[in-house]
Amino acid sequence: MAEKGSPEKLPSSRKLSTILSIDGGGIRGIIPAIILGILESELQRIDNNEGARIADYFDVIAGTSTGGLITAMLTAPDKVTNRPLFAAKDIEQFYREDCPKIFCQKRGCGLITLIKALLGPKYDGKYLHDLVTDRLGNTKLTETLTNVVIPTFDIKKLQPTIFSTFEAKRNRSHAELRDICIATSAAPTFLPAHHFKTMVKSEETEFHLIDGGVAANNPVLIAIDQINAERGEASGTEFLVLSLGTGSKRNKNKYNAKKAAKWGLLGWLAGKHSVPLLDIFIEASSDIVDFHVSKQFSLRQCKDDSYLRIQDDTLHGIQASVDRATKKNMKDLENVAYRLLCSQVSGVNLDTGTLKPLGTERNICALSRFAKLLSDEKKRRDASK
Numbered sequence: 038m039a040e041k042g043s044p045e046k047l048p049s050s051r052k053l054s055t056i057l058s059i060d061g062g063g064i065r066g067i068i069p070a071i072i073l074g075i076l077e078s079e080l081q082r083i084d085n086n087e088g089a090r091i092a093d094y095f096d097v098i099a100g101t102s103t104g105g106l107i108t109a110m111l112t113a114p115d116k117v118t119n120r121p122l123f124a125a126k127d128i129e130q131f132y133r134e135d136c137p138k139i140f141c142q143k144r145g146c147g148l149i150t151l152i153k154a155l156l157g158p159k160y161d162g163k164y165l166h167d168l169v170t171d172r173l174g175n176t177k178l179t180e181t182l183t184n185v186v187i188p189t190f191d192i193k194k195l196q197p198t199i200f201s202t203f204e205a206k207r208n209r210s211h212a213e214l215r216d217i218c219i220a221t222s223a224a225p226t227f228l229p230a231h232h233f234k235t236m237v238k239s240e241e242t243e244f245h246l247i248d249g250g251v252a253a254n255n256p257v258l259i260a261i262d263q264i265n266a267e268r269g270e271a272s273g274t275e276f277l278v279l280s281l282g283t284g285s286k287r288n289k290n291k292y293n294a295k296k297a298a299k300w301g302l303l304g305w306l307a308g309k310h311s312v313p314l315l316d317i318f319i320e321a322s323s324d325i326v327d328f329h330v331s332k333q334f335s336l337r338q339c340k341d342d343s344y345l346r347i348q349d350d351t352l353h354g355i356q357a358s359v360d361r362a363t364k365k366n367m368k369d370l371e372n373v374a375y376r377l378l379c380s381q382v383s384g385v386n387l388d389t390g391t392l393k394p395l396g397t398e399r400n401i402c403a404l405s406r407f408a409k410l411l412s413d414e415k416k417r418r419d420a421s422k
Contacts, residue, residue, distance in 0.1 A: 053414055054264050055277045057095045058257035060323055061102025061250035062283025063224065063359025064140065065352075067132035067367060069281035070107060070125070071374035072347060072404065076279075077125035079408040084415075090121045092182045094411040099186035099260035101249040103283065105221035106169075109214045112181040113173055121182055122172065133367055139165045140227075140360040159360070162219070162228045169215045178205040178212045186260045188249030189220045192230060197252040198244060199259055203267050211236040220246035226312055227360055251315070255280065255323035257330055275343070277414065279407055280327070282348030284373060285320055286357035292317075311358060324385050331384055345407050346384065347400050349377045350392045378404070 059069050073091060081089045091111050092098065100108030110123040110131070123131075140160060178185070184202040191198045200217045204210070212235045220231040225247055234243045253259055257280045268274055292313055297304070305314040327346055355361040356369055378401040383392035 052273065053275045053277055054097070054268075055095045055411060055414060056257065056260045056264070056279070057091065057098045058255065058260055058278065058280040059098075059100040059104030059107050060256075060280075060282045060348075061100075061104050061221075061224075061248065061254045061319065063103055063227075064132065064136045064362050064367065065283035065357075065359065065370060066103030066107060067129060067136075067370050068283050068349070068374040068377065069104065069347075070128040070132055071371060072281055072378065073107070073111070074126040074129055075378070075401075076404055076408055079405055080412060083408055083412045088120070091125050092121050094415055095183055097184045097186055097260045097264060099188075099256040100221075101188050101254050101256045102222050102224065104256070104281075105187040105249065106218050108185050108187060109169075109173060109181075109218050112183055112185050113176050113214055114180060114182050116174075119182075129371075135164075135168060136367070137362040137364075139168070140362040142361070142363055158229045159227050162223070165222065165228070166219055169218045173213070173215045173218070176214045178202055178210060178214060178217060181214070184263075186256060186263050187217050187221050188253040188256050188259060189217070189244075189246040190249060190252045191245055192247055193245035197249070198246060199263075201263050203263050208237050209239065216244075220244065221249045224248040224250065224359065225315060226306065250319050250322075253322055253326070254319040255282070255326040258326045261330070261333075277407075277410060278330070278344045280330070280344070280346045280348075282323065282346070284349040284352045284356070284370075284377075285323075286350070286352045291357075327385050342403075342406060342410065345382070345403050347377065347404070348383070348392065349373060349380070 059066075062068075077089065077091050080091075080094060081087050098108045098112055100106070107128055110128055111121060111125065113122045114120065115122050141164075178200055179202060181202055186199065186201045189198045189200065190196070200212060205212060216231065216233045216235070220233075222228060223231050223246065230245060230247045232243065232245050234241055236242070249256070257278060261276060261278075264274060264276075297313075300313075306312055308316070327348075330344060331346075352373065355366055356373065358366070378399070380400055381394040382396060382398050382400055382403050384395050386393045
């Protein structure tokens with residue numbers, strides 16, 4: 038029997054594992070937040086249960102950077118009710134109200150702003166630190182209401198550090214969600230790196246962490262690997278995966294070799310409304326994961342509805358920024374989310390780097406169908422108990 042407030046180990050008899058994966062992307066996290074609000078409402082409608090929450094339907098929720106914040110909000114328990122602190126619909130409000138304070142848009146001389154950016158992170162991170170501490174308190178990774186996977190990158194060890202409830206329970210880790218959220222959100226040049234110590238296997242362990250997006254902006258493959266490691270790859274596990282992106286701008290020819298050939302250190306780090314080097318790392322890691330997972334599902338001869346990726350690559354101007362938290366831009370991103378739901382289900386074309394329609398079905402219809410699959414699986418499990 039698992040501890041109250043902590044996820045149970047995946048039973049060996051379970052043949053289907055359900056995964057929700059959320060990309061990084063700063064303020065663009067409002068896009069998956071809106072989609073999750075609609076998904077949760079659909080689950081409530083199907084199951085005739087207003088108290089239903091996203092965490093009730095997924096074996097693993099994985100998130101990087103801003104996706105890691107969403108993951109924590111979906112799975113952190115209320116200390117009194119032992120239910121999720123946030124409904125999915127509340128997360129959209131977090132982006133509208135709190136992100137402008139996390140990424141405070143100060144007016145000032147362009148030269149002064151540039152000098153400050155060269156000397157230190159653009160934002161001090163204090164509001165974010167105080168916010169997650171206030172909301173999450175001392176909730177530990179092992180206390181989440183379903184299993185979570187949150188990637189970070191340790192700059193002292195120069196290797197990814199993956200925080201998961203699976204490994205935390207095995208290693209008797211005392212890592213707290215607030216530290217993990219601060220760490221996975223620490224995007225280079227934007228927010229400061231995060232250092233903390235905690236007990237792991239009865240020994241004090243220290244971490245020197247930055248944004249997990251530099252290693253795994255799309256964490257779906259890590260989530261699958263965590264389940265395979267828990268159950269054994271030969272167990273015949275099938276997967277039902279929902280992967281949510283935060284939008285990109287690749288089809289607008291944002292960069293080209295002619296310009297990049299003249300860039301020095303400053304050019305790679307200081308683009309218009311972006312950091313080119315960071316953009317490239319993040320887009321490359323996200324797309325190669327999407328391509329790999331799609332191929333794996335095809336090789337496994339899974340049903341077409343077993344893997345749903347909802348992503349947009351038509352962002353333009355400051356919409357592609359990770360920190361432009363103005364009222365206008367936040368509203369524009371909300372519109373992107375609703376437009377995306379009305380768009381056709383798409384996949385990555387690696388020849389062009391853009392998304393191509395996979396059929397005629399719209400994302401909103403695919404999401405509704407996915408909700409029915411989640412509901413059916415939950416009812417099957419409840420009946421087997």
